[in-house]
Amino acid sequence: xxxxxxxxxxxxxxxxNLTVYELFFGPNxxxxxxxxxxxLEMIGTEIxxxxxxxxxxxxxxxxxxxxxxxxxxxxxxxxxxxxxPDPNEVAYCTAIEKILRVDIPDRAKFLRTxxxxxxxxxxxxxxxxxxxxxxxxxxxxxxxxxxRDLILDLFEWLTGARVYHMFSIPGGVRNDLADGFVERLYxxxxxxxxxxxxxxxxxxxxxxxxxxxxxxxxxxxxDAVKYGLTGPNLRASGNPYDVRVDDPYAAYPYLxxxxxxxxxxxxxxxxxxxxxxxxxxxxLIRRALKTMPEGEIRLNLGNLSALKVxxxxxxxxxxxxxxxxxxxxVSDGGMxxxxxxxxxxxxxxxxxLAQKHLPKMKIDDVAAWMASLAICPPDIDK
Amino acid sequence: MSLGDKSVYSPLTNLKNxxxxxxxxKYPKEILKVFPKDGVSPIYRGLHTNDLNKCIGCGMCQRxxxxxxxxxxxxxxxxxxxxxxxxxxxxxxxxxxxFCVDVCPTNSLKMSRHYIYKVKTVKSxxxxxxxxxxxxxxxxxxxxxxxxxxxxNTGKAKKILG
Ligand code: SF4
Ligand code: SF4
Numbered sequence: 001x002x003x004x005x006x007x008x009x010x011x012x013x014x015x016x017n018l019t020v021y022e023l024f025f026g027p028n029x030x031x032x033x034x035x036x037x038x039x040l041e042m043i044g045t046e047i048x049x050x051x052x053x054x055x056x057x058x059x060x061x062x063x064x065x066x067x068x069x070x071x072x073x074x075x076x077x078x079x080x081x082x083x084x085p086d087p088n089e090v091a092y093c094t095a096i097e098k099i100l101r102v103d104i105p106d107r108a109k110f111l112r113t114x115x116x117x118x119x120x121x122x123x124x125x126x127x128x129x130x131x132x133x134x135x136x137x138x139x140x141x142x143x144x145x146x147x148r149d150l151i152l153d154l155f156e157w158l159t160g161a162r163v164y165h166m167f168s169i170p171g172g173v174r175n176d177l178a179d180g181f182v183e184r185l186y187x188x189x190x191x192x193x194x195x196x197x198x199x200x201x202x203x204x205x206x207x208x209x210x211x212x213x214x215x216x217x218x219x220x221x222x223d224a225v226k227y228g229l230t231g232p233n234l235r236a237s238g239n240p241y242d243v244r245v246d247d248p249y250a251a252y253p254y255l256x257x258x259x260x261x262x263x264x265x266x267x268x269x270x271x272x273x274x275x276x277x278x279x280x281x282x283x284l285i286r287r288a289l290k291t292m293p294e295g296e297i298r299l300n301l302g303n304l305s306a307l308k309v310x311x312x313x314x315x316x317x318x319x320x321x322x323x324x325x326x327x328x329x330v331s332d333g334g335m336x337x338x339x340x341x342x343x344x345x346x347x348x349x350x351x352x353l354a355q356k357h358l359p360k361m362k363i364d365d366v367a368a369w370m371a372s373l374a375i376c377p378p379d380i381d382k
Numbered sequence: 383m384s385l386g387d388k389s390v391y392s393p394l395t396n397l398k399n400x401x402x403x404x405x406x407x408k409y410p411k412e413i414l415k416v417f418p419k420d421g422v423s424p425i426y427r428g429l430h431t432n433d434l435n436k437c438i439g440c441g442m443c444q445r446x447x448x449x450x451x452x453x454x455x456x457x458x459x460x461x462x463x464x465x466x467x468x469x470x471x472x473x474x475x476x477x478x479x480x481f482c483v484d485v486c487p488t489n490s491l492k493m494s495r496h497y498i499y500k501v502k503t504v505k506s507x508x509x510x511x512x513x514x515x516x517x518x519x520x521x522x523x524x525x526x527x528x529x530x531x532x533x534x535n536t537g538k539a540k541k542i543l544g
Protein backbone atom coordinates (compact mmCIF):
# COMPACT_ATOMS: atom_id res chain seq x y z
CA UNK A 1 0.00 0.00 0.00
CA UNK A 2 1.38 3.34 -0.98
CA UNK A 3 0.95 5.47 2.09
CA UNK A 4 1.43 2.91 4.80
CA UNK A 5 4.80 3.44 6.39
CA UNK A 6 6.87 0.43 7.33
CA UNK A 7 8.24 2.17 10.40
CA UNK A 8 6.88 3.62 13.60
CA UNK A 9 8.75 6.88 13.89
CA UNK A 10 11.08 8.39 11.36
CA UNK A 11 12.71 11.69 10.66
CA UNK A 12 11.49 13.09 7.38
CA UNK A 13 12.76 16.67 7.20
CA UNK A 14 14.23 19.65 8.99
CA UNK A 15 12.34 22.90 9.21
CA UNK A 16 13.51 26.09 10.93
CA ASN A 17 16.06 24.06 12.91
CA LEU A 18 13.32 21.69 14.08
CA THR A 19 13.04 18.08 13.05
CA VAL A 20 9.85 16.92 11.36
CA TYR A 21 8.90 13.41 12.33
CA GLU A 22 6.40 10.99 10.95
CA LEU A 23 4.68 8.78 13.49
CA PHE A 24 2.41 5.88 12.71
CA PHE A 25 -0.37 6.08 15.26
CA GLY A 26 -1.72 2.68 14.37
CA PRO A 27 -3.40 -0.44 15.67
CA ASN A 28 -0.55 -1.23 18.02
CA UNK A 29 -1.17 2.00 19.90
CA UNK A 30 -3.34 1.35 22.97
CA UNK A 31 -5.36 4.48 22.26
CA UNK A 32 -6.41 3.31 18.81
CA UNK A 33 -9.52 1.23 18.33
CA UNK A 34 -9.48 -1.41 15.62
CA UNK A 35 -7.18 -1.88 12.65
CA UNK A 36 -6.98 1.75 11.75
CA UNK A 37 -4.19 4.25 11.80
CA UNK A 38 -3.25 7.87 11.41
CA UNK A 39 0.05 8.78 9.86
CA LEU A 40 0.98 11.90 11.80
CA GLU A 41 3.54 14.42 10.68
CA MET A 42 4.89 16.15 13.76
CA ILE A 43 7.23 18.85 14.89
CA GLY A 44 8.09 17.98 18.46
CA THR A 45 4.86 16.80 20.01
CA GLU A 46 2.69 18.98 17.82
CA ILE A 47 0.91 17.49 14.86
CA UNK A 48 1.18 19.39 11.59
CA UNK A 49 -0.43 17.01 9.15
CA UNK A 50 -2.50 13.89 9.30
CA UNK A 51 -3.22 11.09 6.86
CA UNK A 52 -5.83 8.51 7.87
CA UNK A 53 -4.72 5.03 6.92
CA UNK A 54 -7.24 2.23 6.77
CA UNK A 55 -4.59 -0.48 6.56
CA UNK A 56 -6.08 -3.93 6.99
CA UNK A 57 -9.42 -2.60 8.12
CA UNK A 58 -11.31 -3.55 4.98
CA UNK A 59 -13.09 -6.84 5.55
CA UNK A 60 -15.39 -6.71 2.54
CA UNK A 61 -18.67 -6.99 4.42
CA UNK A 62 -20.81 -5.40 1.74
CA UNK A 63 -19.47 -7.63 -1.00
CA UNK A 64 -19.64 -10.71 1.19
CA UNK A 65 -23.30 -10.08 1.91
CA UNK A 66 -24.13 -10.41 -1.77
CA UNK A 67 -22.92 -14.00 -1.68
CA UNK A 68 -24.93 -15.19 1.28
CA UNK A 69 -28.57 -16.00 1.88
CA UNK A 70 -30.71 -13.29 3.47
CA UNK A 71 -30.74 -15.05 6.81
CA UNK A 72 -27.06 -16.05 6.74
CA UNK A 73 -26.12 -12.40 6.75
CA UNK A 74 -27.56 -12.06 10.25
CA UNK A 75 -24.45 -13.84 11.46
CA UNK A 76 -22.27 -11.37 9.59
CA UNK A 77 -23.70 -7.91 10.18
CA UNK A 78 -23.13 -7.61 13.96
CA UNK A 79 -19.40 -7.91 13.31
CA UNK A 80 -19.37 -4.44 11.80
CA UNK A 81 -19.47 -2.97 15.30
CA UNK A 82 -18.18 -5.10 18.15
CA UNK A 83 -19.15 -2.75 20.92
CA UNK A 84 -22.68 -2.09 19.71
CA PRO A 85 -23.72 -4.98 17.45
CA ASP A 86 -27.51 -4.95 17.73
CA PRO A 87 -28.24 -1.79 15.68
CA ASN A 88 -26.74 -3.62 12.68
CA GLU A 89 -29.05 -6.58 13.05
CA VAL A 90 -32.11 -4.43 13.55
CA ALA A 91 -31.31 -2.06 10.68
CA TYR A 92 -30.66 -4.95 8.29
CA CYS A 93 -33.84 -6.76 9.31
CA THR A 94 -35.92 -3.58 9.20
CA ALA A 95 -34.74 -2.89 5.66
CA ILE A 96 -35.75 -6.41 4.60
CA GLU A 97 -39.13 -6.01 6.28
CA LYS A 98 -39.62 -2.72 4.48
CA ILE A 99 -39.08 -4.41 1.12
CA LEU A 100 -41.34 -7.27 2.15
CA ARG A 101 -43.94 -4.72 3.33
CA VAL A 102 -44.65 -6.57 6.56
CA ASP A 103 -45.23 -5.25 10.05
CA ILE A 104 -43.71 -7.34 12.81
CA PRO A 105 -45.62 -8.16 16.04
CA ASP A 106 -45.55 -5.55 18.79
CA ARG A 107 -43.81 -7.78 21.28
CA ALA A 108 -40.99 -8.37 18.81
CA LYS A 109 -40.65 -4.61 18.41
CA PHE A 110 -40.30 -4.20 22.15
CA LEU A 111 -37.82 -7.05 22.43
CA ARG A 112 -35.73 -5.42 19.69
CA THR A 113 -35.93 -2.10 21.49
CA UNK A 114 -34.80 -3.64 24.76
CA UNK A 115 -31.81 -5.34 23.14
CA UNK A 116 -30.94 -2.13 21.31
CA UNK A 117 -30.99 -0.14 24.52
CA UNK A 118 -29.05 -2.79 26.43
CA UNK A 119 -26.48 -2.76 23.67
CA UNK A 120 -26.37 1.03 24.00
CA UNK A 121 -25.65 0.74 27.70
CA UNK A 122 -22.84 -1.73 27.16
CA UNK A 123 -21.38 0.38 24.39
CA UNK A 124 -21.57 3.55 26.48
CA UNK A 125 -19.75 1.76 29.30
CA UNK A 126 -17.04 0.75 26.86
CA UNK A 127 -16.91 4.27 25.43
CA UNK A 128 -16.69 5.96 28.81
CA UNK A 129 -14.06 3.41 29.82
CA UNK A 130 -12.03 4.14 26.71
CA UNK A 131 -12.22 7.83 27.43
CA UNK A 132 -11.10 7.27 31.01
CA UNK A 133 -8.20 5.10 29.86
CA UNK A 134 -7.17 7.66 27.24
CA UNK A 135 -6.50 10.20 29.98
CA UNK A 136 -4.94 7.65 32.32
CA UNK A 137 -7.85 7.01 34.69
CA UNK A 138 -7.66 3.24 34.57
CA UNK A 139 -9.71 2.63 37.73
CA UNK A 140 -12.80 4.05 36.08
CA UNK A 141 -12.20 1.92 33.04
CA UNK A 142 -11.82 -1.25 35.07
CA UNK A 143 -15.04 -0.62 36.98
CA UNK A 144 -16.92 0.11 33.78
CA UNK A 145 -15.59 -2.98 32.06
CA UNK A 146 -16.72 -5.07 35.02
CA UNK A 147 -20.17 -3.48 34.90
CA ARG A 148 -20.40 -4.07 31.18
CA ASP A 149 -19.98 -7.74 31.89
CA LEU A 150 -23.24 -7.72 33.81
CA ILE A 151 -25.03 -6.61 30.65
CA LEU A 152 -23.22 -9.24 28.61
CA ASP A 153 -24.46 -11.82 31.12
CA LEU A 154 -28.00 -10.62 30.50
CA PHE A 155 -27.49 -10.93 26.77
CA GLU A 156 -26.30 -14.46 27.33
CA TRP A 157 -29.54 -15.29 29.11
CA LEU A 158 -31.68 -13.62 26.51
CA THR A 159 -30.00 -14.68 23.29
CA GLY A 160 -27.55 -17.46 24.13
CA ALA A 161 -24.46 -15.46 23.22
CA ARG A 162 -22.54 -12.69 24.90
CA VAL A 163 -21.11 -10.46 22.20
CA TYR A 164 -22.66 -11.29 18.82
CA HIS A 165 -26.26 -11.95 19.68
CA MET A 166 -27.80 -12.62 16.26
CA PHE A 167 -31.14 -12.05 17.89
CA SER A 168 -33.19 -10.20 15.30
CA ILE A 169 -34.22 -12.08 12.20
CA PRO A 170 -36.46 -10.95 9.36
CA GLY A 171 -39.98 -11.03 10.78
CA GLY A 172 -39.16 -10.68 14.46
CA VAL A 173 -36.74 -12.03 17.03
CA ARG A 174 -35.43 -15.51 17.78
CA ASN A 175 -36.37 -16.10 21.43
CA ASP A 176 -38.77 -14.73 23.95
CA LEU A 177 -37.57 -13.56 27.36
CA ALA A 178 -36.11 -16.34 29.50
CA ASP A 179 -37.65 -17.05 32.90
CA GLY A 180 -36.38 -14.63 35.50
CA PHE A 181 -34.83 -12.37 32.90
CA VAL A 182 -36.87 -9.28 33.71
CA GLU A 183 -36.00 -9.45 37.42
CA ARG A 184 -32.32 -9.82 36.57
CA LEU A 185 -32.50 -6.89 34.20
CA TYR A 186 -34.15 -4.66 36.82
CA UNK A 187 -31.45 -5.63 39.29
CA UNK A 188 -28.66 -4.72 36.87
CA UNK A 189 -30.37 -1.43 36.00
CA UNK A 190 -30.64 -0.52 39.69
CA UNK A 191 -27.00 -1.44 40.16
CA UNK A 192 -25.91 0.69 37.20
CA UNK A 193 -27.94 3.62 38.44
CA UNK A 194 -26.21 3.44 41.80
CA UNK A 195 -22.86 3.12 40.09
CA UNK A 196 -23.44 6.40 38.26
CA UNK A 197 -22.54 8.22 41.48
CA UNK A 198 -19.19 6.48 41.43
CA UNK A 199 -18.64 7.13 37.74
CA UNK A 200 -19.29 10.79 38.44
CA UNK A 201 -16.75 10.90 41.22
CA UNK A 202 -14.14 8.92 39.34
CA UNK A 203 -14.57 10.40 35.92
CA UNK A 204 -17.00 13.18 35.19
CA UNK A 205 -16.17 15.35 38.22
CA UNK A 206 -12.50 14.52 38.04
CA UNK A 207 -10.38 17.64 37.51
CA UNK A 208 -8.05 15.70 35.21
CA UNK A 209 -10.80 15.07 32.74
CA UNK A 210 -11.97 18.68 32.88
CA UNK A 211 -8.45 19.97 32.25
CA UNK A 212 -7.71 17.53 29.46
CA UNK A 213 -11.00 17.64 27.58
CA UNK A 214 -12.18 21.20 27.91
CA UNK A 215 -12.04 22.90 24.53
CA UNK A 216 -10.57 19.81 22.83
CA UNK A 217 -11.98 19.04 19.40
CA UNK A 218 -14.62 21.76 19.31
CA UNK A 219 -17.40 21.22 16.76
CA UNK A 220 -19.82 24.08 16.16
CA UNK A 221 -23.53 23.55 15.65
CA UNK A 222 -23.26 24.19 11.91
CA ASP A 223 -20.10 22.12 11.47
CA ALA A 224 -21.69 19.12 13.16
CA VAL A 225 -24.42 19.12 10.51
CA LYS A 226 -22.03 19.96 7.69
CA TYR A 227 -19.67 17.11 8.47
CA GLY A 228 -22.51 14.65 8.97
CA LEU A 229 -22.03 13.84 12.64
CA THR A 230 -24.87 11.91 14.21
CA GLY A 231 -25.92 10.61 17.59
CA PRO A 232 -24.50 11.95 20.85
CA ASN A 233 -21.81 13.91 18.99
CA LEU A 234 -24.44 15.86 17.07
CA ARG A 235 -26.59 16.45 20.14
CA ALA A 236 -23.60 17.64 22.18
CA SER A 237 -23.24 20.43 19.60
CA GLY A 238 -26.78 21.63 20.20
CA ASN A 239 -28.70 19.87 17.43
CA PRO A 240 -31.80 18.11 18.75
CA TYR A 241 -31.84 15.20 16.32
CA ASP A 242 -32.38 11.59 17.27
CA VAL A 243 -33.47 8.86 14.84
CA ARG A 244 -35.51 7.28 17.62
CA VAL A 245 -37.71 10.38 17.71
CA ASP A 246 -37.47 11.85 14.24
CA ASP A 247 -37.89 8.65 12.28
CA PRO A 248 -38.97 6.09 14.86
CA TYR A 249 -38.61 2.35 14.28
CA ALA A 250 -39.11 -0.77 16.45
CA ALA A 251 -41.09 0.17 19.59
CA TYR A 252 -39.91 3.78 19.84
CA PRO A 253 -43.20 5.21 18.53
CA TYR A 254 -44.84 3.79 21.69
CA LEU A 255 -42.18 5.09 24.05
CA UNK A 256 -41.51 8.58 25.13
CA UNK A 257 -37.85 9.12 24.28
CA UNK A 258 -36.28 12.20 25.82
CA UNK A 259 -33.76 13.85 23.51
CA UNK A 260 -30.91 15.35 25.47
CA UNK A 261 -29.06 18.22 23.86
CA UNK A 262 -26.24 20.35 25.15
CA UNK A 263 -24.49 23.40 23.85
CA UNK A 264 -20.75 23.26 24.01
CA UNK A 265 -19.51 20.94 21.31
CA UNK A 266 -16.15 20.12 22.85
CA UNK A 267 -14.83 16.79 24.11
CA UNK A 268 -15.94 17.48 27.67
CA UNK A 269 -19.50 18.19 26.57
CA UNK A 270 -19.53 15.01 24.53
CA UNK A 271 -18.30 13.00 27.53
CA UNK A 272 -21.06 14.44 29.70
CA UNK A 273 -23.55 13.85 26.89
CA UNK A 274 -22.79 10.13 27.02
CA UNK A 275 -23.16 10.15 30.78
CA UNK A 276 -26.59 11.85 30.54
CA UNK A 277 -27.78 9.55 27.79
CA UNK A 278 -26.63 6.56 29.79
CA UNK A 279 -28.95 7.58 32.61
CA UNK A 280 -31.80 8.19 30.18
CA UNK A 281 -31.28 4.79 28.57
CA UNK A 282 -31.68 3.08 31.95
CA UNK A 283 -35.03 4.82 32.38
CA LEU A 284 -36.05 4.03 28.83
CA ILE A 285 -35.48 0.29 29.34
CA ARG A 286 -37.63 0.45 32.50
CA ARG A 287 -40.42 2.16 30.58
CA ALA A 288 -40.16 -0.36 27.74
CA LEU A 289 -40.35 -3.30 30.17
CA LYS A 290 -43.46 -1.81 31.78
CA THR A 291 -45.33 -1.24 28.52
CA MET A 292 -44.25 -4.40 26.70
CA PRO A 293 -47.32 -6.28 25.43
CA GLU A 294 -47.78 -10.04 25.38
CA GLY A 295 -48.09 -11.86 22.11
CA GLU A 296 -46.20 -13.35 19.22
CA ILE A 297 -42.50 -12.66 18.81
CA ARG A 298 -42.22 -13.52 15.16
CA LEU A 299 -44.12 -13.34 11.91
CA ASN A 300 -44.34 -16.54 9.98
CA LEU A 301 -42.43 -15.82 6.80
CA GLY A 302 -42.20 -19.48 5.88
CA ASN A 303 -38.88 -21.27 5.80
CA LEU A 304 -36.35 -18.50 6.31
CA SER A 305 -33.54 -20.48 4.78
CA ALA A 306 -35.45 -20.29 1.49
CA LEU A 307 -36.55 -16.68 1.97
CA LYS A 308 -36.96 -14.71 -1.23
CA VAL A 309 -37.28 -10.97 -0.95
CA UNK A 310 -39.28 -9.33 -3.75
CA UNK A 311 -37.62 -6.88 -6.10
CA UNK A 312 -37.17 -3.53 -4.43
CA UNK A 313 -34.95 -1.40 -2.26
CA UNK A 314 -35.16 0.18 1.16
CA UNK A 315 -33.12 2.24 3.57
CA UNK A 316 -33.44 1.61 7.28
CA UNK A 317 -31.70 3.61 9.96
CA UNK A 318 -31.14 2.95 13.61
CA UNK A 319 -29.78 5.17 16.36
CA UNK A 320 -26.76 3.43 17.84
CA UNK A 321 -24.63 4.61 20.72
CA UNK A 322 -22.27 6.27 18.24
CA UNK A 323 -24.80 7.69 15.84
CA UNK A 324 -26.88 6.68 12.91
CA UNK A 325 -26.38 3.22 11.46
CA UNK A 326 -28.02 2.91 8.05
CA UNK A 327 -28.53 -0.07 5.79
CA UNK A 328 -29.46 0.40 2.17
CA UNK A 329 -30.62 -2.95 0.84
CA VAL A 330 -31.42 -3.72 -2.78
CA SER A 331 -33.09 -6.95 -3.80
CA ASP A 332 -33.53 -8.35 -7.29
CA GLY A 333 -36.08 -10.85 -6.07
CA GLY A 334 -33.59 -13.61 -5.36
CA MET A 335 -32.38 -15.65 -2.42
CA UNK A 336 -29.50 -13.27 -1.76
CA UNK A 337 -29.23 -9.49 -1.51
CA UNK A 338 -28.34 -7.78 -4.77
CA UNK A 339 -26.47 -5.03 -2.95
CA UNK A 340 -26.15 -3.85 0.63
CA UNK A 341 -24.56 -0.55 1.54
CA UNK A 342 -23.81 0.31 5.13
CA UNK A 343 -23.57 3.79 6.56
CA UNK A 344 -21.36 3.74 9.63
CA UNK A 345 -21.54 6.52 12.20
CA UNK A 346 -17.77 6.90 12.65
CA UNK A 347 -16.91 7.85 9.11
CA UNK A 348 -17.46 11.64 9.27
CA UNK A 349 -15.44 12.07 12.44
CA UNK A 350 -12.79 9.45 11.79
CA UNK A 351 -11.88 10.59 8.29
CA UNK A 352 -13.08 14.15 7.76
CA LEU A 353 -13.01 15.80 11.15
CA ALA A 354 -9.66 14.19 11.87
CA GLN A 355 -8.06 16.24 9.12
CA LYS A 356 -9.50 19.41 10.53
CA HIS A 357 -8.93 18.76 14.24
CA LEU A 358 -5.70 16.87 14.53
CA PRO A 359 -3.32 19.49 13.04
CA LYS A 360 -2.08 21.74 15.89
CA MET A 361 -3.15 19.15 18.44
CA LYS A 362 -0.64 17.57 20.81
CA ILE A 363 0.11 13.91 20.30
CA ASP A 364 -1.13 13.11 23.83
CA ASP A 365 -4.61 14.29 22.98
CA VAL A 366 -5.23 12.11 19.94
CA ALA A 367 -6.49 9.09 21.89
CA ALA A 368 -8.75 11.23 24.07
CA TRP A 369 -10.08 13.05 21.02
CA MET A 370 -10.90 9.74 19.32
CA ALA A 371 -12.62 8.36 22.40
CA SER A 372 -14.64 11.55 22.87
CA LEU A 373 -16.04 11.28 19.34
CA ALA A 374 -16.65 7.55 19.84
CA ILE A 375 -14.76 6.72 16.68
CA CYS A 376 -15.05 3.02 16.07
CA PRO A 377 -13.02 2.42 12.88
CA PRO A 378 -14.54 -0.95 11.87
CA ASP A 379 -17.59 0.85 10.51
CA ILE A 380 -15.51 3.30 8.46
CA ASP A 381 -14.52 0.76 5.84
CA LYS A 382 -16.93 -2.11 5.45
CA MET B 383 -17.56 -0.33 47.32
CA SER B 384 -17.63 2.95 49.14
CA LEU B 385 -15.54 5.92 48.30
CA GLY B 386 -15.97 7.58 51.66
CA ASP B 387 -13.20 8.33 54.13
CA LYS B 388 -10.95 5.36 54.67
CA SER B 389 -9.52 4.17 57.93
CA VAL B 390 -5.80 4.47 58.53
CA TYR B 391 -5.68 0.69 58.72
CA SER B 392 -7.02 0.30 55.25
CA PRO B 393 -3.68 -0.70 53.69
CA LEU B 394 -3.64 -3.64 56.12
CA THR B 395 -6.89 -5.00 54.69
CA ASN B 396 -4.85 -6.36 51.83
CA LEU B 397 -3.25 -8.78 54.27
CA LYS B 398 -6.41 -10.83 54.33
CA ASN B 399 -5.71 -11.82 50.75
CA UNK B 400 -2.85 -13.92 52.11
CA UNK B 401 -5.37 -16.35 53.55
CA UNK B 402 -7.72 -16.37 50.58
CA UNK B 403 -7.70 -18.92 47.83
CA UNK B 404 -5.97 -17.62 44.72
CA UNK B 405 -8.13 -16.45 41.84
CA UNK B 406 -5.81 -17.86 39.21
CA UNK B 407 -5.87 -21.59 38.55
CA LYS B 408 -3.76 -24.29 37.01
CA TYR B 409 -5.48 -24.56 33.65
CA PRO B 410 -6.93 -26.99 32.57
CA LYS B 411 -6.78 -29.09 35.74
CA GLU B 412 -8.79 -26.86 38.02
CA ILE B 413 -10.95 -25.12 35.54
CA LEU B 414 -14.33 -26.50 36.49
CA LYS B 415 -14.00 -25.49 40.10
CA VAL B 416 -13.56 -21.87 39.18
CA PHE B 417 -16.05 -21.60 36.37
CA PRO B 418 -19.00 -23.68 37.47
CA LYS B 419 -21.38 -24.26 34.61
CA ASP B 420 -24.37 -23.12 36.66
CA GLY B 421 -23.61 -19.59 35.66
CA VAL B 422 -23.99 -20.35 31.98
CA SER B 423 -27.30 -19.43 30.41
CA PRO B 424 -29.79 -22.29 29.88
CA ILE B 425 -29.91 -21.44 26.17
CA TYR B 426 -26.17 -20.92 25.78
CA ARG B 427 -24.89 -21.39 22.26
CA GLY B 428 -21.83 -23.50 23.00
CA LEU B 429 -20.24 -26.53 21.35
CA HIS B 430 -22.65 -28.70 19.37
CA THR B 431 -23.97 -32.11 20.18
CA ASN B 432 -25.77 -34.39 17.78
CA ASP B 433 -28.01 -37.37 18.48
CA LEU B 434 -26.80 -39.77 15.82
CA ASN B 435 -29.80 -42.07 16.18
CA LYS B 436 -32.11 -39.23 15.20
CA CYS B 437 -29.99 -37.44 12.61
CA ILE B 438 -31.05 -38.42 9.13
CA GLY B 439 -28.05 -36.92 7.37
CA CYS B 440 -30.16 -34.55 5.31
CA GLY B 441 -27.47 -31.90 5.15
CA MET B 442 -29.75 -28.96 5.92
CA CYS B 443 -27.34 -27.83 8.63
CA GLN B 444 -24.51 -27.80 6.11
CA ARG B 445 -26.52 -25.75 3.65
CA UNK B 446 -27.59 -23.03 6.09
CA UNK B 447 -24.21 -22.60 7.78
CA UNK B 448 -23.07 -19.06 6.95
CA UNK B 449 -19.41 -19.89 7.47
CA UNK B 450 -19.09 -23.29 5.82
CA UNK B 451 -18.22 -24.83 9.13
CA UNK B 452 -20.15 -28.05 8.59
CA UNK B 453 -18.92 -30.88 6.44
CA UNK B 454 -20.95 -34.04 5.85
CA UNK B 455 -18.76 -37.01 6.65
CA UNK B 456 -19.47 -40.52 5.44
CA UNK B 457 -19.48 -42.86 8.43
CA UNK B 458 -20.75 -46.05 6.84
CA UNK B 459 -23.24 -47.61 4.51
CA UNK B 460 -26.83 -48.66 4.98
CA UNK B 461 -28.41 -51.91 3.74
CA UNK B 462 -29.07 -50.49 0.30
CA UNK B 463 -25.43 -49.58 -0.04
CA UNK B 464 -26.06 -45.84 0.30
CA UNK B 465 -23.56 -43.75 2.23
CA UNK B 466 -24.64 -42.60 5.69
CA UNK B 467 -23.50 -39.04 6.24
CA UNK B 468 -23.29 -37.12 9.50
CA UNK B 469 -22.23 -33.53 10.12
CA UNK B 470 -18.76 -32.62 11.38
CA UNK B 471 -18.46 -29.13 12.86
CA UNK B 472 -15.18 -27.29 12.40
CA UNK B 473 -14.70 -24.88 15.29
CA UNK B 474 -12.04 -23.01 13.41
CA UNK B 475 -14.88 -21.62 11.31
CA UNK B 476 -18.01 -21.86 13.45
CA UNK B 477 -19.47 -18.59 14.69
CA UNK B 478 -21.92 -20.19 17.12
CA UNK B 479 -24.87 -18.57 15.42
CA UNK B 480 -27.09 -21.59 15.99
CA PHE B 481 -28.79 -21.48 12.60
CA CYS B 482 -27.85 -25.13 12.01
CA VAL B 483 -29.78 -25.99 15.17
CA ASP B 484 -32.77 -23.96 14.06
CA VAL B 485 -32.89 -25.61 10.69
CA CYS B 486 -32.45 -29.25 11.74
CA PRO B 487 -35.70 -31.02 10.82
CA THR B 488 -35.29 -33.82 13.37
CA ASN B 489 -34.14 -31.62 16.27
CA SER B 490 -31.19 -33.95 16.67
CA LEU B 491 -28.60 -31.19 16.44
CA LYS B 492 -28.37 -29.10 19.59
CA MET B 493 -25.90 -26.81 21.23
CA SER B 494 -24.48 -27.54 24.65
CA ARG B 495 -23.44 -25.25 27.46
CA HIS B 496 -19.83 -26.36 27.09
CA TYR B 497 -17.60 -23.65 25.77
CA ILE B 498 -14.06 -24.66 26.68
CA TYR B 499 -12.28 -26.59 24.00
CA LYS B 500 -8.86 -27.89 24.77
CA VAL B 501 -6.55 -29.93 22.62
CA LYS B 502 -3.65 -31.95 24.02
CA THR B 503 -0.57 -31.64 21.90
CA VAL B 504 2.09 -34.30 21.72
CA LYS B 505 5.58 -33.09 22.46
CA SER B 506 7.32 -35.27 19.90
CA UNK B 507 5.33 -33.71 17.03
CA UNK B 508 6.95 -31.36 14.61
CA UNK B 509 5.45 -27.91 14.23
CA UNK B 510 3.80 -28.88 10.95
CA UNK B 511 2.31 -32.08 12.34
CA UNK B 512 1.04 -30.19 15.34
CA UNK B 513 -0.89 -27.76 13.18
CA UNK B 514 -2.55 -30.66 11.35
CA UNK B 515 -3.27 -32.38 14.65
CA UNK B 516 -4.96 -29.33 16.12
CA UNK B 517 -6.90 -28.77 12.90
CA UNK B 518 -8.29 -32.29 13.11
CA UNK B 519 -8.98 -32.14 16.84
CA UNK B 520 -10.70 -28.79 16.61
CA UNK B 521 -13.75 -30.44 15.12
CA UNK B 522 -16.79 -32.05 16.61
CA UNK B 523 -16.80 -35.56 15.21
CA UNK B 524 -20.08 -37.48 14.88
CA UNK B 525 -19.12 -39.92 17.62
CA UNK B 526 -18.50 -37.23 20.23
CA UNK B 527 -21.36 -36.21 22.47
CA UNK B 528 -21.87 -33.39 24.91
CA UNK B 529 -25.51 -34.29 25.37
CA UNK B 530 -25.37 -34.16 29.16
CA UNK B 531 -25.64 -30.39 29.26
CA UNK B 532 -27.93 -29.09 26.55
CA UNK B 533 -28.06 -25.36 25.88
CA UNK B 534 -29.63 -23.76 22.82
CA ASN B 535 -32.03 -26.06 21.05
CA THR B 536 -35.22 -25.79 19.10
CA GLY B 537 -37.27 -27.18 21.96
CA LYS B 538 -36.36 -24.35 24.28
CA ALA B 539 -36.32 -21.64 21.68
CA LYS B 540 -39.13 -22.23 19.23
CA LYS B 541 -38.23 -23.39 15.78
CA ILE B 542 -37.64 -20.54 13.41
CA LEU B 543 -36.06 -21.64 10.20
CA GLY B 544 -37.62 -24.97 9.31
S1 SF4 C 1 -29.93 -30.93 9.74
FE1 SF4 C 1 -30.12 -32.27 11.53
S2 SF4 C 1 -30.84 -34.20 10.67
FE2 SF4 C 1 -30.03 -33.02 8.94
S3 SF4 C 1 -27.89 -33.67 8.78
FE3 SF4 C 1 -27.92 -31.86 10.09
S4 SF4 C 1 -28.05 -32.69 12.16
FE4 SF4 C 1 -28.61 -34.35 10.79
S1 SF4 D 1 -23.50 -22.55 14.75
FE1 SF4 D 1 -23.65 -21.36 12.84
S2 SF4 D 1 -21.53 -21.24 12.13
FE2 SF4 D 1 -21.58 -22.87 13.66
S3 SF4 D 1 -21.89 -24.74 12.49
FE3 SF4 D 1 -23.92 -24.01 13.10
S4 SF4 D 1 -24.63 -22.74 11.40
FE4 SF4 D 1 -22.41 -23.04 11.13
